[in-house]
Amino acid sequence: MEPLIIADKSFQSRLFMGTGKFGSPAQMRDAVLASGTELVTVALKRVDRETDTDALLSHLCHPHIHLLPNTSGARTAKEAVFAAQLAREALETHWIKLEIHPDPRYLLPDPVETLKATEELVRLGFVVLPYIHADPVLCKRLEDAGTAAVMPLGAPIGSNKGLRTFDFLEIILAQSKVPVIIDAGIGAPSDAAKAMEMGADAVLVNTAIAAAGDPVRMATACRLATEAGRMAYEAKLAKQNNRANASSPLTAFLHEQF
Amino acid sequence: MNNFKEVFNRYAWAEVQASISTKTTADVETALHADHRSLEDFKALLSPAAIPYLEEMAHISQQLTQKRFGHTIQLFAPMYLSNECNNICTYCGFSFDHKIKRKTLSAAEILQETNEIKRHGFEHILLVTGEANATVHVDYLLQALQILRPQFSNISIEVQPLEEEEYKTLHAAGVHSVLVYQETYHPEVYKEYHTKGKKTNFHYRLHTPDRIGAAGIHKIGLGVLLGLVDWRTDSFFCALHLDYLQKHYWQTKYSVSFPRIRPAEGADQARHPVSDAELVQLICAYRLWNQELEISISTRETEKFRDQILSLGATTLSAGSKTNPGGYSVDPETLEQFEISDERSPAQVAAAIGAKGYEAVWKDWDRFY
Numbered sequence: 001m002e003p004l005i006i007a008d009k010s011f012q013s014r015l016f017m018g019t020g021k022f023g024s025p026a027q028m029r030d031a032v033l034a035s036g037t038e039l040v041t042v043a044l045k046r047v048d049r050e051t052d053t054d055a056l057l058s059h060l061c062h063p064h065i066h067l068l069p070n071t072s073g074a075r076t077a078k079e080a081v082f083a084a085q086l087a088r089e090a091l092e093t094h095w096i097k098l099e100i101h102p103d104p105r106y107l108l109p110d111p112v113e114t115l116k117a118t119e120e121l122v123r124l125g126f127v128v129l130p131y132i133h134a135d136p137v138l139c140k141r142l143e144d145a146g147t148a149a150v151m152p153l154g155a156p157i158g159s160n161k162g163l164r165t166f167d168f169l170e171i172i173l174a175q176s177k178v179p180v181i182i183d184a185g186i187g188a189p190s191d192a193a194k195a196m197e198m199g200a201d202a203v204l205v206n207t208a209i210a211a212a213g214d215p216v217r218m219a220t221a222c223r224l225a226t227e228a229g230r231m232a233y234e235a236k237l238a239k240q241n242n243r244a245n246a247s248s249p250l251t252a253f254l255h256e257q258f
Numbered sequence: 259m260n261n262f263k264e265v266f267n268r269y270a271w272a273e274v275q276a277s278i279s280t281k282t283t284a285d286v287e288t289a290l291h292a293d294h295r296s297l298e299d300f301k302a303l304l305s306p307a308a309i310p311y312l313e314e315m316a317h318i319s320q321q322l323t324q325k326r327f328g329h330t331i332q333l334f335a336p337m338y339l340s341n342e343c344n345n346i347c348t349y350c351g352f353s354f355d356h357k358i359k360r361k362t363l364s365a366a367e368i369l370q371e372t373n374e375i376k377r378h379g380f381e382h383i384l385l386v387t388g389e390a391n392a393t394v395h396v397d398y399l400l401q402a403l404q405i406l407r408p409q410f411s412n413i414s415i416e417v418q419p420l421e422e423e424e425y426k427t428l429h430a431a432g433v434h435s436v437l438v439y440q441e442t443y444h445p446e447v448y449k450e451y452h453t454k455g456k457k458t459n460f461h462y463r464l465h466t467p468d469r470i471g472a473a474g475i476h477k478i479g480l481g482v483l484l485g486l487v488d489w490r491t492d493s494f495f496c497a498l499h500l501d502y503l504q505k506h507y508w509q510t511k512y513s514v515s516f517p518r519i520r521p522a523e524g525a526d527q528a529r530h531p532v533s534d535a536e537l538v539q540l541i542c543a544y545r546l547w548n549q550e551l552e553i554s555i556s557t558r559e560t561e562k563f564r565d566q567i568l569s570l571g572a573t574t575l576s577a578g579s580k581t582n583p584g585g586y587s588v589d590p591e592t593l594e595q596f597e598i599s600d601e602r603s604p605a606q607v608a609a610a611i612g613a614k615g616y617e618a619v620w621k622d623w624d625r626f627y
Contacts, residue, residue, distance in 0.1 A: 020328055020330075021324075021328020021329065021330060022328060022330075022617065023328075023329030023615045024329075024612065024615075025617070044624060045411075045622055045623050046619070046621060046622055048381075048620075049624075074627065079626075086626060102509045103508055104476075104509070104510070104511040105504065105508070105511075106550075158326055207325065207328070210329070211325050211328060211329075
């Protein structure tokens with residue numbers, strides 16, 4: 001399958017993972033390894049920046065796994081930019097998953113602050129992956145601002161409701177010049193497969209794996225589903241057709257010899 | 259300015275009480291199977307009619323909590339800065355009329371306590387005081403914050419009600435959350451328990467969360483003191499308050515605590531005790547009604563109870579708590595606010611959390627936010 005290119009990195013796996021909500025760092029590590037992911041996001045607020053023995057980070061030390069710090073907790077562009085700078089220092093990466101959700105209840109992203117922060121972070125040399133609503137116009141504005149990818153939501157974070165924003169994701173996928181990673185809402189492997197079949201460049205999954213009865217097996221299931229969905233996309237799905245082909249075409253007479 | 263009073267005044271205690279006590283099995287089943295649960299559903303889940311459904315409620319509560327918060331429990335430690343208090347609250351060990359040794363920690367003592375608390379791994383701390391405005395005022399708190407902010411990732415306070423501007427000042431100085439418990443939403447009963455001091459003003463306290471919300475504080479913690487009056491009706495009013503606040507201060511997080519009256523030196527016992535089963539029902543009812551609410555369980559509760567409830571809906575536990583100023587290191591012998599039931603060390607509590615398949619989270623915030 002085609003590798004996914006974002007900025008200067010190439011990924012074999014199109015499944016990205018979150019690291020929250022697991023029952024232990026060891027369980028998180030096992031799920032991450034089972035998923036085959038090469039990019040995992042870590043909330044800066046969970047990381048102990050003052051020691052180098054952070055439990056979360058020490059369980060993610062594998063050469064094929066890249067860390068994608070996120071700004072979860074930021075309510076404004078200013079806070080997010082500051083968080084990104086701290087993350088760059090603490091995790092030694094200039095990649096940042098931009099999350100600005102001033103609403104702690106549904107954790108919905110603030111489009112205005114996200115655009116402002118993207119402009120500033122790009123200027124500061126970051127590779128920016130912003131978490132956003134499935135808003136096609138915002139995606140184009142972020143492209144103009146120099147975003148490395150866009151991460152529209154399928155449904156609210158942690159809701160496991162699937163691709164509720166389907167129609168808008170289709171528009172985003174049809175017109176995006178940067179990779180589109182569907183983030184939030186993917187509640188089952190079938191949702192991941194569906195997202196990949198429709199042409200998403202990658203999916204990000206956390207709650208569906210972490211809150212599953214057996215997170216490690218669910219991580220494997222998500223890996224397989226993501227691969228299957230991507231393969232189906234590359235193989236070009238047969239078109240759906242709601243009607244049978246008419247046996248007596250209405251315009252056949254045009255070709256008849258009179 | 260917004261004010262909860264307008265909403266509060268639309269409800270009469272006796273009517274709410276009657277409405278809860280006459281909820282039926284059918285009401286409970288409707289509430290159990292609803293996708294989105296209203297305050298009427300919350301009443302049904304609180305009601306005596308829901309008692310036979312406790313096991314089912316616990317299962318739903320566990321699922322909803324795991325979906326939102328994962329298999330994690332946030333840990334924090336309280337630091338009592340002072341036991342000076344000008345209020346008489348008949349259930350409290352720090353009540354003004356108790357002839358106990360009063361103490362307010364100095365800067366050096368705060369640092370000494372900090373070192374002891376940090377030694378156990380805590381990054382989240384709750385600062386507690388009584389109400390002694392002449393000595394434990396906003397300037398005192400600001401001085402304490404200057405010492406504590408570089409040491410902890412997340413600082414909450416549980417102090418006397420303040421003005422909006424004062425909350426703004428404290429927010430800028432590093433306060434993340436403010437806890438202010440109404441104790442009871444029954445105005446007359448409130449008067450019986452709070453007989454002297456600024457705390458006698460029921461309405462000033464009732465409007466405090468509005469001032470906290472308007473000041474932009476990240477999280478507000480509410481609660482009623484269980485044991486003062488009918489817990490079902492009181493808890494409905496607390497949920498009503500949360501419901502109102504969530505609509506008005508949408509950028510704020512909310513937490514709820516369930517302090518049951520504990521024995522304290524010279525203080526009243528609970529007149530309306532709440533059983534373990536009733537407390538579980540209350541916690542599950544809150545979770546079913548509100549999936550995002552943080553639910554905090556203190557060391558007032560027993561080790562056995564805490565180990566069970568941590569997987570049924572709780573999100574936050576205190577551990578190794580001392581409820582006397584200087585209790586960790588400076589002056590362990592001063593009188594405590596209430597007796598602790600779970601006396602395990604923070605490491606033992608974290609191990610118990612791990613044994614249940616949960617991760618004890620010590621840090622989930624960063625002081626720069």
